[in-house]
Amino acid sequence: MQQHFDSVTYALGSAEIEMQMADVRPLPIFSEEAVAFLTAFSARILSGAEVKAYPDVVTLGFWCRSAALRQMQKIYDAERNRLGRGIVFHMAPSNVAVNFAYSCLAAFLAGNASVVRLPSKDFPQVDVLCRIFAETLAEFPALFPYFLFVRYGHVQEVNEHYSRMCQTRVIWGGDATIDAIRRTVLPPRANEITFADRHSLSVIDTSVYLAAGDKERIAQDFYNDTYLSDQNACTAPCFVVWLGTAEKVKAAQEVFWSTLYTLVKDRYTLQGVQAVDKLTQLYRLGVHAAARQVPMADNLITRIRVAELTEELAAYKAGSGFFIEYRAQELAEIRPLCGISCQTLSYYGVQRDALLQEILSMRPAGVDRIVPMGRTMDFALIWDGVDLIRTMSRVISTI
CATH class of the missing domain: 3.40.605.10 (Aldehyde Dehydrogenase; Chain A, domain 1)
Structure with a gap:
């Protein structure tokens, strides 16, 4: 019945x-x-x-x-x-x-x-x-x-x-x-x-990025991965790891975030409640981790730079354009982010096979997907x- x-x-x-x-x-x-x-x-x-x-x-x-x-x-x-x-x-x-x-x-x-x-x-x-x-x-x-x-x-x-x-x-x-x-x-x-x-991260090789002639497309790909879902999707990267020297990372960050900002300010609307959520998470992160906010034009993009990657950082992710950044000299440094709660690892300028081999050598509890930047939300029958x-x-x- x-x-x-x-x-x-x-x-x-x-x-x-x-x-x-x-x-x-x-x-x-x-x-x-x-x-x-x-x-x-x-x-x-x-x-x-x-x-x-x-x-x-x-x-x-x-x-x-x-x-x-x-x-x-x-x-x-x-x-x-x-x-x-x-x-x-x-x-x-x-x-x-x-x-x-x-x-x-x-x-x-x-x-x-x-x-x-x-x-x-x-x-x-x-x-x-x-x-x-x-x-x-x-x-x-x-x-x-x-x-x-x-x-x-x-x-x-x-x-x-x-x-x-x-x-x-x-x-x-x-x-x-x-x-x-x-x-x-x-x-x-x-x-x-x-x-x-889950949480996700993106790895960017700064040398390849700085040499790229299609930086607007790269910004569009990253926008699609993040802002289209308000970073609510588990696939959306909340961590951005930059590979390279301090000088190159600084140069790449300036170009990358300014190019992305041009897109965000024209296409994205930040609601009041989202701004409060970001601010709350920023204060929590500041209390419990060695982190500092990177000044931006407004609150559409919130960047937090950390000097060290730890497993606990995953607890401080937020949405609506909230990014935790780290400069790495080698791929092995991402290991603390690859715990059981890590879902998607997206990349730009990094060789996929080298990235896969690095992850396999770590034998992490997490990382279920490795995809190019711009394709984090592509659904597959293995999820x-x-x-x-x-x-x-x-x-x-x-x-």
Whole structure:
């Protein structure tokens, strides 16, 4: 019997669709149905006039286009004995607009139906994507029971209801959110994927940067990595490590931050509450660490220079253009930032393979992604070190 909750509203689907989900059959990974749906979904995004106002939605459209799906599928070509686990319950993060769609579509490629709790914050991108999901599903009516998007507050009873329904639970949120949701018991054979609080850093080789002729593009890439998400995304670097001599680092910093500032002042609006948050974190950092603020024209870019990198610095990250800087003479000096809470390491002017080898030699508890500057937010089916397709599917073995 389907339980009714007055606190639940359906952004996609209905109570009737929710009842039908119990009879949904898992699909093979990268099923014909999933590939056809995502291809049509991508086409609707990329042809929509209103979507052009939202770069993160456009990026999603490119991510799931037909050619991209073929590239993703190659990794799993030898694993045709995989089926989805059943229903995946996604707790989307409140501060990243399109994350829920990536999570849901990854689950669908893994052969599952999805119940998605949408972000609590009102994002226009969410409304746009819900409409595009609905329009695409109209072309594939048999797939309606595979997608249910809901909104509700902090209601433990509802969390318990959807947790009982699922075979996999995916929690995108801070540590406190994960702790709270884990009080809700899962079915015995269900598994869970959690994406906790993380921090990220960027490494810049000053010699290569100073010689670059496209410094405006570099600034745009860094802006996309940071300001587009208000640095709320775990992928957004809060640490900037400069490789080089003191003289070169000083010269590179002056050019880099002034070029970035030109972009920020034209495109970004700092809210009062964000300014207060930055100031609070600055005072905390000043009390507990040897740090000093670098003067800037205003509060759009807040720079804090530290003389030493320590693991504790990760606790002082903030958003809205808050950066902790350090000058390093060699890559090995970044090790204190590469603990278990470190997610993404972006780079400019550094050889990727050399960076990878340095990280492997450290054997850190963290660092799950190494990407070029400008691509920190590129979603992949291996995220935070977790293979989403394999984790959200099961193998039928033979002897």
